[in-house]
Each structure stands twice: as C-alpha cells, then as structure tokens.
Amino acid sequence: MPTHDDIFETGEIFRDRKLVRVGHVPELDRVVGRDDEIDLMGSALAPAVRGGPPETTIVHGKTGTGKSLVTRCVTREAKRHAADNGHRFAYAYVDCSDYGTEAQASRQMARELHDDLDGVVEERSIPRRGIGAADYRDITWELLAEGDVDAFVIVLDEIDKLDGDALLRSLSRARESGKADAFIGAVCISNKIEYRERLSERVDSSLQDNELVFDPYDATQLEAILTYRQDAFAEGVLADGVIAKTAALAAREHGDARKAMDMLYEAGRLAETERADRVTEAHVDDALTRAEINRFQKLVSGQTPHVKHILRALALLTENADRRKFRTAEVYDAYQRITEQAGTTPLSYDRVQRLLKEQSFLGVTESEYTGGGHGEGSFRVHRLLRSPDVIAQGLDAT
Numbered sequence: 341m342p343t344h345d346d347i348f349e350t351g352e353i354f355r356d357r358k359l360v361r362v363g364h365v366p367e368l369d370r371v372v373g374r375d376d377e378i379d380l381m382g383s384a385l386a387p388a389v390r391g392g393p394p395e396t397t398i399v400h401g402k403t404g405t406g407k408s409l410v411t412r413c414v415t416r417e418a419k420r421h422a423a424d425n426g427h428r429f430a431y432a433y434v435d436c437s438d439y440g441t442e443a444q445a446s447r448q449m450a451r452e453l454h455d456d457l458d459g460v461v462e463e464r465s466i467p468r469r470g471i472g473a474a475d476y477r478d479i480t481w482e483l484l485a486e487g488d489v490d491a492f493v494i495v496l497d498e499i500d501k502l503d504g505d506a507l508l509r510s511l512s513r514a515r516e517s518g519k520a521d522a523f524i525g526a527v528c529i530s531n532k533i534e535y536r537e538r539l540s541e542r543v544d545s546s547l548q549d550n551e552l553v554f555d556p557y558d559a560t561q562l563e564a565i566l567t568y569r570q571d572a573f574a575e576g577v578l579a580d581g582v583i584a585k586t587a588a589l590a591a592r593e594h595g596d597a598r599k600a601m602d603m604l605y606e607a608g609r610l611a612e613t614e615r616a617d618r619v620t621e622a623h624v625d626d627a628l629t630r631a632e633i634n635r636f637q638k639l640v641s642g643q644t645p646h647v648k649h650i651l652r653a654l655a656l657l658t659e660n661a662d663r664r665k666f667r668t669a670e671v672y673d674a675y676q677r678i679t680e681q682a683g684t685t686p687l688s689y690d691r692v693q694r695l696l697k698e699q700s701f702l703g704v705t706e707s708e709y710t711g712g713g714h715g716e717g718s719f720r721v722h723r724l725l726r727s728p729d730v731i732a733q734g735l736d737a738t
C-alpha cells in the first residue's frame with residue numbers, strides 16, 4: 341500500500357516564508373533604498389515628535405514602490421520618538437480601498453485611534469452602524485481629548501478610493517473650529533498620478549504642505565531589498581546570482597518590490613515542488629514565465645474562442661518562422677486551420693481583420709500599417725508582444 345507520509349513534506353527550501361510574503365512590515369532599518377523619502381517624511385512629522393503640529397504630506401508613486409511601507413514605519417517610529425520626548429503622538433492607519441465611504445473611513449479612523457491609545461483611554465465599543473461619519477469624527481475628537489494627545493496623524497492610504505472630502509476637510513479644520521486641541525496632520529497616499537490634481541482642486545491649501553514622489557526601484561535597490569529578506573530561505577539554498585537576476589528582471593519589467601518578492605517566492609516554490617535542493621536562476625526564469633502566463637490568462641479569460649484561435653494562430657506563425665511580423669492574410673490562413681482542427685466554422689476574413697485591428701488584442705499584439713516593398717502596396721502586419729510560448733501555454737490552460 342502506498343504511503344502518503346510525504347505529502348506535507350516541504351523540503352528544506354524555506355526557513356521563514358513570511359519574510360517574502362507581502363504584508364510583512366519590517367523595522368525601519370530593514371527598509372532599503374528609500375533614505376530620502378524616509379528623511380522627508382520624517383521631517384514632515386518631526387514637529388509632532390516635539391509636541392508641535394505635524395505637516396500634511398501627499399505621497400504618490402507607482403505600485404510597489406514602498407509608499408505604504410515607509411509611511412507605516414515612519415509613523416511607528418515617530419510615536420516612539422515622541423514618547424521618548426514626553427509627548428503623546430497617536431496615529432491611525434486607514435486603507436480606503438477597504439473603507440471607501442466617508443462613514444467607513446471615519447469609523448476606521450476612530451477604531452484605529454482607540455487601539456493606538458490602548459491603556460490610555462477607557463475601553464469603549466465603537467458602533468458599527470446607526471451613526472454617521474460626523475459622529476465617528478466626534479468620537480475621534482473625544483478620544484484625542486480623553487487621551488490627552490498632543491499630535492495626531494492619520495494615514496489615508498489609497499485615498500483616491502475615498503468617496504468624498506468631508507473627512508479631510510474636517511481634519512484640517514478641527515483645531516480652528518475648537519473641536520480638538522491636538523495638532524492634526526495627514527499622510528495621503530495614492531498610486532494614481534491624476535489624484536494629485538483632483539485633490540488640489542478640492543481641498544484647501546493647508547493640506548498641501550509636502551509632496552513626496554516615490555520612483556520605481558532600480559536593480560541595485562531591488563537587490564538590496566531582496567537580500568535583506570533572504571533569511572526567508574534556508575541557508576545556502578539560494579544559488580549565487582539568483583537574487584541579482586530576480587532584481588534585474590524586476591527592474592527591467594516594473595521596478596515593483598512587491599512583484600520582485602513574489603517572483604523570488606515563486607522561484608522558491610518551484611524549487612520546492614521539484615524537490616530540488618537549491619533555487620537556481622532557471623527557477624527564476626520559470627517563475628517569470630509563469631507570472632507572464634498568469635497575466636496573459638487574466639487578459640484573455642473573458643474573450644471569445646475565436647479571439648483565442650487568432651492569438652494561437654499568431655503564436656504558431658511566430659514559433660515556426662524566423663520573423664515576428666505577419667500579414668493579416670497569413671494570420672487568417674493559420675486561424676482557419678486552427679478552427680478546422682477545433683471543428684468550428686471560421687469567422688469571415690473581414691471580421692478577423694477587424695478583431696486584430698480593433699483592440700490590438702489588449703496589449704498582447706501590436707498592429708501596424710506598412711508599405712510593402714516593390715509594388716506590393718501597403719498592408720497591415722501583426723506582431724506578438726509576448727513570447728509564443730507564453731501565449732500557447734496560457735491558451736492551453738484557459
């Protein structure tokens with residue numbers, strides 16, 4: 341009888357996988373490559389560390405550039421420093437993608453503040469419903485008074501998902517309107533560049549003290565970030581060059597630390613499923629291909645079978661020829677053969693031409709109009725923007 345003792349054996353690849361999982365908030369000294377941003381955010385909060393008013397900061401930049409992480413680390417650190425100086429600094433972190441209405445965000449602000457003041461204010465329950473955004477803000481002011489807070493900083497992450505400005509407005513006016521004695525500041529984070537302009541139209545200038553832009557990471561920074569997290573793997577498991585290679589690929593593709601860590605984690609998982617002793621550069625290549633296949637699958641998942649046949653036709657042509665660009669007629673011939681094999685009736689030539697042209701297939705292909713040589717007239721050519729291998733494997737799996 342076969343035994344299944346080993347199905348939960350994971351081998352010796354990982355030591356502490358949470359280090360390469362998203363959501364882990366490392367200590368400030370483990371945050372690499374963001375020294376300037378940390379300094380600038382630190383100076384915005386510095387007055388509050390000494391009992392004065394924190395400056396409000398708007399943070400933006402592409403996804404995975406460390407905005408949330410740096411903000412969380414610096415506010416946590418500011419609280420410690422303020423306490424050392426004998427000042428009470430409190431903060432609340434609200435992710436507006438989870439709490440998108442004014443009422444939800446205001447409630448979450450009150451709850452976070454309540455938790456942050458654990459042991460300082462009396463324990464109370466904050467009603468889940470039945471009261472409005474303004475009531476939750478009143479609870480917040482009460483908590484600030486009861487906790488004798490000198491400075492309060494609210495972090496509004498993904499603020500572009502918040503459905504109004506009432507919260508920001510009332511925060512910026514709470515002191516002058518006599519609702520709160522504490523100095524209040526905000527850190528507003530967004531990865532939507534357009535948000536910056538919308539905000540300045542809507543909210544008064546008191547909320548625009550500082551602006552902080554986070555750039556994508558370069559290969560050196562990503563390498564440092566990944567190196568700091570290599571303890572996720574058992575000793576000696578990562579082959580030389582694996583981190584450098586992951587960092588280089590990630591920098592070339594996006595400069596996103598989250599995706600870079602995912603890639604390294606995936607490489608580790610591939611090594612694990614193969615029961616290999618080491619994670620090699622080949623595993624990194626495979627992890628990248630898999631990520632591409634996944635992304636491609638998501639793109640085409642809602643498409644009709646014919647769109648998929650057309651893409652497969654282009655993939656077959658690309659694989660079997662030593663060029664990358666194909667005329668519509670060539671794609672149509674290959675497409676017809678595929679529909680034959682699939683036992684379906686092909687769409688008309690015109691329809692296929694339109695499909696190819698119309699959407700350039702969601703960024704999967706590119707079409708252009710070229711003048712053919714030697715009196716051939718001009719015609720349209722199509723080219724795959726991913727490797728035919730990724731397309732074929734992705735289509736097989738849908």
Ligand SMILES: Nc1ncnc2c1ncn2[C@@H]1O[C@H](COP(=O)(O)OP(=O)(O)OP(=O)(O)O)[C@@H](O)[C@H]1O
Pocket residue numbers: 361362363364365366370371372373374401402403404405406407408409410530531554565597598601
């Ligand atoms: N400088 C860094 N050092 C160490 N880890 C980092 C660094 N920057 C980012 N990370 C890690 O990468 C992941 C993504 O970072 P973060 O969540 O801060 O990105 P973000 O800019 O807020 O992205 P988004 O716009 O998608 O919210 C997190 O797991 C974070 O811990």
Ligand SMILES: [Mg+2]
Pocket residue numbers: 407408409497
């Ligand atoms: Mg974020």
